[in-house]
Amino acid sequence: MKPTSLLTLPLVLAVGALVVVSAQQTPPAPTSPAGAGSGQRGPAAPTGPVKRLPNGKVDLSGVWQGGGPVGDIKMGLAKGEALPIKPEWQKIMDARQSKDDPEANCLPTGVPRRDPYPWRILQTDTHTFLLFEGNIHSYRQIFMDGRKHPADFDPSWYGHSVGHWEGDTLVVDTVGFNDKFWFDFIGTPHTEQLHTVERYTRTNLGTLVIETTIDDPGAYTRPFKITFTARLRPGEELMEYICNENNGFVHHITGPAKEF
């Protein structure tokens, strides 16, 4: 590579990375027009101290943006770490076509994938709910009453989740997934053996760090961790989003998922 290229390549990569990171992990710049309501370009996330519920636990409530992989789950790995995918599953992933992405077909993202839509955490004494505006307009329920996973279940998109607190971190253990969803746009796979442990830590009022351990001996040689950060969208409310309303153009999506 010539010196000029060496000088300019990092700049191009940095610009590209900035676009991706800003789209996935931070709220857009505060430029809401009058009458638009707060939202997509609402105020910046606050940085004050976290609040607590009457029971002393950290209040995780609010409308959040991001917090999981969108384009490529590898963005959540530690620096320099490679995805420990088994070669046979790498082949399956490489053959996947973008048009077959369940999310593009208005099916759920599963865990830990996120999308560009806001979502809300709602805590009760017995459950924690994650309410998703988009893709799909659905929810996850996390049992907080100390129960265990059932011995038998039908594999599902969001699995069976039980939660408990470790200090100020909410730990969510989930099993019972189906193998239908992808981890990201590029088709990173998993099997029904998937077991996730998510650790939700609200590091300040506007920041929620979500560290997820992915354990799937079906598709990976070892467990691995990913970390993504969700940002609070102050003043935001979820809106209705019914993906299936008019999704008649998926056939225009072309090419391998890995080239997203």
Next chain:
Amino acid sequence: MRAKQLCVLVAMSAALWAPRVSAHHSFAAEYDANKPVTLKGTVSKVEWTNPHARFYVDVKDDKGAVTTWNFELASPNVLRRNGWTRTSLNIGDEVTVEGARAKDGSTMANARVVKLADGRRVFAGSSGGDAPPPAN
């Protein structure tokens, strides 16, 4: 400008231009940021629906033949949060649209900038939810 520098600028523009995170599917799997189109015509239909709002524009060629183009926008929620409404664009509006053409060569594109005949911008922003506020 030297060719190498030009290439770098083009690459940077493409990186900035293309919304890497589309609404619910990969932008790059459906549209080619390197195939920009600018089309002028008359709005014939508006679909304020999920997962993407869409509008259709009848474009006449030099011989008067009309081709209908299908333009994709962000979801209605994203557009509304950025100040647009289902009446921002109406049937009969004369518009000039800048966008990226569908990879499969169909008369479909992702709309980036939509200008009315009087110069006002109606929608500006594609599936990435990056629409700037109305210019009024």
